[in-house]
Amino acid sequence: xxxxxxxxxxxxxxxxxxxxxxxxxxxxxxxxxxxxxxxxxxxxxxxxxxxxxxxxxxxxxxxxxxxxxxxxxxxxxxxxxxxxxxxxxxxxxxxxxxxxxxxxxxxxxxxxxxxxxxxxxxxxxxxxxxxxxxxxxxxxxxxxxxxxxxxxxxxxxxxxxxxxxxxxxxxxxxxxxxxxxxxxxxxxxxxxxxxxxxxxxxxxxxxxxxxxxxxxxxxxxxxxxxxxxxxxxxxxxxxxxxxxxxxxxxxxxxxxxxxxxxxxxxxxxxxxxxxxxxxxxxxxxxxxxxxxxxxxxxxxxxxxxxxxxxxxxxxxxxxxxxxxxxxxxxxxxxxxxxxxxxxxxxxxxxxxxxxxxxxxxxxxxxxxxxxxxxxxxxxxxxxxxxxxxxxxxxxxxxxxxxxxxxxxxxxxxxxxxxxxxxxxxxxxxxxxxxxxxxxxxxxxxxxxxxxxxxxxxxxxxxxxxxxxxxxxx
Numbered sequence: 473x474x475x476x477x478x479x480x481x482x483x484x485x486x487x488x489x490x491x492x493x494x495x496x497x498x499x500x501x502x503x504x505x506x507x508x509x510x511x512x513x514x515x516x517x518x519x520x521x522x523x524x525x526x527x528x529x530x531x532x533x534x535x536x537x538x539x540x541x542x543x544x545x546x547x548x549x550x551x552x553x554x555x556x557x558x559x560x561x562x563x564x565x566x567x568x569x570x571x572x573x574x575x576x577x578x579x580x581x582x583x584x585x586x587x588x589x590x591x592x593x594x595x596x597x598x599x600x601x602x603x604x605x606x607x608x609x610x611x612x613x614x615x616x617x618x619x620x621x622x623x624x625x626x627x628x629x630x631x632x633x634x635x636x637x638x639x640x641x642x643x644x645x646x647x648x649x650x651x652x653x654x655x656x657x658x659x660x661x662x663x664x665x666x667x668x669x670x671x672x673x674x675x676x677x678x679x680x681x682x683x684x685x686x687x688x689x690x691x692x693x694x695x696x697x698x699x700x701x702x703x704x705x706x707x708x709x710x711x712x713x714x715x716x717x718x719x720x721x722x723x724x725x726x727x728x729x730x731x732x733x734x735x736x737x738x739x740x741x742x743x744x745x746x747x748x749x750x751x752x753x754x755x756x757x758x759x760x761x762x763x764x765x766x767x768x769x770x771x772x773x774x775x776x777x778x779x780x781x782x783x784x785x786x787x788x789x790x791x792x793x794x795x796x797x798x799x800x801x802x803x804x805x806x807x808x809x810x811x812x813x814x815x816x817x818x819x820x821x822x823x824x825x826x827x828x829x830x831x832x833x834x835x836x837x838x839x840x841x842x843x844x845x846x847x848x849x850x851x852x853x854x855x856x857x858x859x860x861x862x863x864x865x866x867x868x869x870x871x872x873x874x875x876x877x878x879x880x881x882x883x884x885x886x887x888x889x890x891x892x893x894x895x896x897x898x899x900x901x902x903x904x905x906x907x908x909x910x911x912x913x914x915x916x917x918x919x920x921x922x923x924x925x926x927x928x929x930x931x932x933x934x935x936x937x938x939x940x941x942x943x944x945x
Contacts, residue, residue, distance in 0.1 A: 473536050474505045475697065478799040479813070480806030487535040488599055491698050492607055494691025495678045500809070501795050502697045507743040508533040512720065515745065519712050523561035524551040527591070527705045534701050538595075546594040555579065555590055562587065562706045564713040564885065567859050571878060572885045573867070574710045574725075581649055582910070583890040584734065585620030588702035593624035595698055596631060596690075606630040607690045608941050610677055612670035614730060615642045615785035616890060618660075619649035621692040626655040632941055633692075634659045636670035636933075639925060641780055641787065644917050645894045651921035659940060660923035661933070666778045668790045669928045676930045677937070687937060694733030695792050703737035704744075711746055714883045724750035726874030726886045728866040729761055730786035732793035734887060739797060742837055749882055753840040754873035756783045756848075756866075761791055765833060765840035768825030770794070772816065782845050782898040783865040785889065801829050801836070841873030848872065852892075852902040862899060862907055864892040 474484035481498025490502045518526055527547040532540055551561050556578040563575050579586025600607055607630060611621055618635040625633050635650065639662035651660050663670045671693075678684055678691065692699060707725065714723050725748060727735040735753055742748040755762045757779045764770040773789035781787055795813065802808045815822050824830040843851075848868035855863050855871065863871065866889040878884045892899050892907035899907040926932060 473508070473534055475502045476505055476806070477501065478503055478795050478806060479810040486537045487698075488537050491595060491599055492690040494610075494689075494693060494695050495675065497681060498810075499679060500806070500813075501695055501793070501799075503796055503799055504534060504697075507740060510745040512745075515708075516720070518708065522551075522559075523705070523709060524548045526709060527551055527702070530705050530708065531591075531701055535698075538598075542598060546591060546598060550590040550594055556586075560709075562709055564710050565861075567855065567861070567871075567886075570881070570883050571871075571874065572710075572714055572883060573861075573863075574706065574885050574887050576706065576888050577864075577891045579620070580623045581616065581619040582894060582913075583616035583620060584887065585616045586623070587706060588699040589620040589624035589692065591702045592621075592692060592696070592699055593628055596625070597628045600630045605688065606942075607632075607688050608937065609633045609690050609692050610636075610674055610937070611691060611693045612636045612667065612674045613650075614638065614667035614787055615646040616894075617693060619646065622650055622653055622655075622658050622660075625692070626653060626658055628657070632657045632659065634661060634937055634940075636661045636663050636673060636926075638662075638667050638670055639664055641666060642784055643895050643897070645896065645913070646784070648916045648919060648921060651923045652916060652919035654922075659936075661936065662923045662925050663928060664925065665928045666775045667788055668773075668778060669775055671788075671790065671792065673928065673930055673933055677933060680934075683934060687941060689937075693792065694731045700733055700737055700793065700796075701740070703734060704741050707738050707741040707748070708746055710885050711748075714885060720747060722747045722749040722882065724748065724752065724877070724879070724882055724884045726752035726754055726870045726877070726884060728783070728786060728870040728887065728889050729753045729755055730758075730788035730791065732761065732791040732797065736793045736796055739800075739836065739838075743800070748837055749879075750839055750877060750884075751837045752870075752873055752877050752884075753838060754870045755840065755842050756781045756786045756869050757842070757844055758787050758789050759842045760789050761794070762840040762842045764794075765838055767823075768827065768830040769821065769823040770816070771821035774820075782895065783843075783848060783869050784895075785866055786869065797836075801832065839877055841876050843869035843872040849898070849902045852899065856903060862892045862903070863888070864890045865895045865898050866890065
């Protein structure tokens with residue numbers, strides 16, 4: 473398997489060549505040259521596999537330069553009851569007739585990002601040790617990516633993490649998860665701005681190829697291909713669970729979406745041959761993705777237009793992974809992608825409405841919807857009343873939009889994003905009581921926190937990194 477750039481400027485590379493990086497050298501995103509096709513017989517042969525074995529079977533199709541026994545050892549240590557507290561890793565439960573919840577919050581930071589990050593930490597450490605190298609991870613988070621990355625990388629040999637987050641725009645629980653870590657290889661940077669500002673700073677540093685090489689800058693954001701492909705696994709696992717009693721049939725998925733990485737993994741699973749009927753993109757009030765899938769217009773919002781909501785991990789108005797889907801939609805033509813993104817950089821938007829490309833959106837199974845604060849409060853209340861289950865705010869967005877697109881006799885799986893304890897203020901507003909909280913996190917907000925407060929200043933960020941790590945090479 474070889475990897476290319478969505479913008480055409482990357483010579484074909486192997487999985488381990490692109491594993492540690494973020495953006496391709498031309499500013500595009502790394503994509504596989506093709507999606508490995510899975511036939512019906514192979515799909516059914518995977519049904520009885522454990523999560524770890526399934527992960528090895530799927531990811532080995534994309535990482536064929538990683539020795540299979542090494543990959544099996546890494547998936548086995550990442551996806552086990554000791555890490556996720558459940559033999560199933562990502563179990564599925566039925567909320568009501570035909571509507572299911574895929575539980576992705578069993579990891580150490582109580583959010584879906586753990587599923588990919590736990591493997592990513594092991595892949596990074598393995599590759600760095602093999603090559604005798606070190607890595608300085610630079611990332612941006614709107615809430616859950618940061619803590620999942622830091623918990624996966626803390627204490628790992630040869631790895632430092634520099635994580636940017638929007639100051640004052642995460643929940644108190646999310647901020648405390650990150651800022652209370654004492655590990656000397658973890659550096660938290662609170663940026664005076666919104667998530668998109670953090671993301672722009674990361675892209676600016678990663679785009680300085682000389683600095684990136686000198687200080688061995690890598691990425692764990694959703695632009696990292698290995699993280700995306702690790703998320704593909706739980707779509708297969710959920711499909712097996714939902715079709716266990718019926719046999720093979722199409723299933724739809726509703727995905728709370730901000731940076732487009734989670735739903736992109738569903739797109740990849742569908743392209744591989746998993747029988748997915750619909751991929752429902754569920755947004756909050758920051759509805760740039762919903763607007764595109766309804767109208768064909770993709771308009772990036774600035775900081776002033778990005779709303780602070782009660783589902784803060786989706787307060788994103790520039791979806792990093794969207795370019796990978798557009799690469800497929802535009803016939804995998806890097807020149808067309810480059811031209812479109814150059815237009816986006818100049819004008820802040822592009823519009824495919826009325827084009828042949830936009831007419832093919834349905835062929836990929838995509839549809840979308842938008843949820844608001846009132847909608848998520850209502851959904852949290854209704855779900856608790858109907859099933860006794862308390863869901864977090866982002867999952868509520870996913871369920872609200874899922875019900876709009878649910879079809880009779882077609883199973884619909886909503887991807888859970890986190891435990892509700894991470895967003896307790898909204899849970900109290902909805903239900904009049906606190907969300908249940910794991911005992912290990914009962915006092916997390918009162919722990920000592922350490923972070924650097926920084927303006928939106930790329931040169932300052934570069935100096936901060938340079939002062940804290942040796943030069944590579």
